[in-house]
Amino acid sequence: MHPLAVELNRTLEGTVAGDLLSDLGRRLYFPKGIVAQSAEAKKYAKRMNATIGIAYRGGRPMYLGSIRSLLDKLEPEEIFPYAPTQGLEPLRELWKQELLKKNPDLAGASFSMPLVVPGLTAGIATLADLFAGPGVPVVLPDLHWDNYPLVFDTRREARLVTYPFYAAGGGFNVAGMAGALRDAGREGRVVLLLNFPNNPTGYSPTKAEAEAIVAAVRDTARSGARILALTDDAYFGLFYEPDTFTQSLFARFCGLDERVLAAKVDGSTKEDLTWGFRTGFVTLGAKGLGEAHYEALTRKLMGAVRSSVSNSSMLAQSVVLRAVRSPSYEREKREAYEALRERYARVKAILAGRKSDVLEPLPFNSGYFMSFRLAKGKAEDLRRELLMQDGVGTIAIDERVLRVAFSSVDVADLEALFDLVYAAADRVAARA
Ligand SMILES: Cc1ncc(COP(=O)(O)O)c(C=O)c1O
Secondary structure: OOHHHHHHHHHHOOOHHHHHOOHHHHHOOOOOOHHHHHHHHHHHOOOOOOOOOOOEEOOEEOOOHHHHHHHOOOOHHHHOOOOOOOOOHHHHHHHHHHHHHHOHHHOOOOOOOOEEEOOHHHHHHHHHHHHOOOOOEEEEEOOOOOHHHHHHHHHOOOEEEEEOOEOOOOOEOHHHHHHHHHHHHOOOEEEEEEOOOOOOOOOOOEHHHHHHHHHHHHHHHHOOOEEEEEEEOOOOOOEOOOOEOOOOOHHHHOOOOOOEEEEEEEEHHHHOOOOOOOOEEEEEEOOOOOHHHHHHHHHHHHHHHHOOOOOOOHHHHHHHHHHHHOOOHHHHHHHHHHHHHHHHHHHHHHHHOOOOOOEEEOOOOEOOEEEEEEOOOOHHHHHHHHHHHHOOOOEEOOOOEEEEEHHHOOHHHHHHHHHHHHHHHHHHHHHO
16 A cells, blocks of 8 residues: 555544545545645745646746637636646635535534535545445435446445335435434445435425434444445525525534544535536535544545546636625525526426326425326336427436426426426326
């Protein structure tokens, strides 16, 4: 093992993070190579800096005018050079402040400086590198984003353990989650993967359900298991009902127990409507961890980033940084939120007026999506029927569940959309 990895492992020894590291996680380190040496040179090489593979002229990055002319509000330094592996420091700092604003329960909690990754997917994959490996149980609901199996199972050979998303009464199945976590936790270590607002259901826990989730995690931790509590907060902020828990569960997991390592993956992707920018963040927190531990973990995360994608887009980070600093940022985000909330309210009203023996709308209160469960016929048949007969695109999640992204349909078209869905479902059911 590389001596730098040995050193980081020594720093993390005896902590939940050290206990949870995968074999790859233990091997990871951030080399004192080109990137580290050139970061040092940036500070001290006052005469000439001949370190990094970037072309400079007269102390400024060289560039093509055809690219520069498209981006004339930004300085060349904000566009062309590499960004640091960990991301732009002012953006990391600002995102940390934003986390505190959005999650009042984080006040006083111990957590790391967010590390920039090229989108949430990269954040999840990086955490999987560090903490998931062959056979490690990953507890997640049956209705989940289809990329999780690819990241955790296909890439990392972890073992997915699912439970039904909904309780019999219709809310989040906290008891199912708690049971799966408790059972998997008997193996000593477990990854708990939570995603609210959820893809594909569009459901987020109520305040009471959130408390029950936190209690279940605490109970399993107290039974001796080490837990990586990973919250995928891709759709954070899109909460539409008053009784919904509107913070990230990360805020509650951070200070919960010495055996719980909280990991938050979030980003500009959906929060700032910058889907193609590839700007996400990974933040870690646990009771009992201090600066030296967070620094060691950041080094390991940086090793995972450096060895896969190297760094995230400078241009995208610069634009996001300017946007978050802009005086109109909050107002513009509010406008986007209101547009989605209007669609949500419209969908709720449309569904309230329908009766069907075939389609059951599953409970939803947040985010981009809602899903139907089919009592008759297959979701894939319904998807194809809608696509081929009506020119309407939807997603078949499994045999029986069809996802509709109301986020991507104008409010004026929603009534027609659901007319088509219900009519197609009847045709599919009649043939089943
Ligand atoms: C639950 C969830 N997590 C993560 C992502 C991906 O985010 P990013 O595009 O930033 O990788 C998505 C996108 O669809 C998602 O639905």
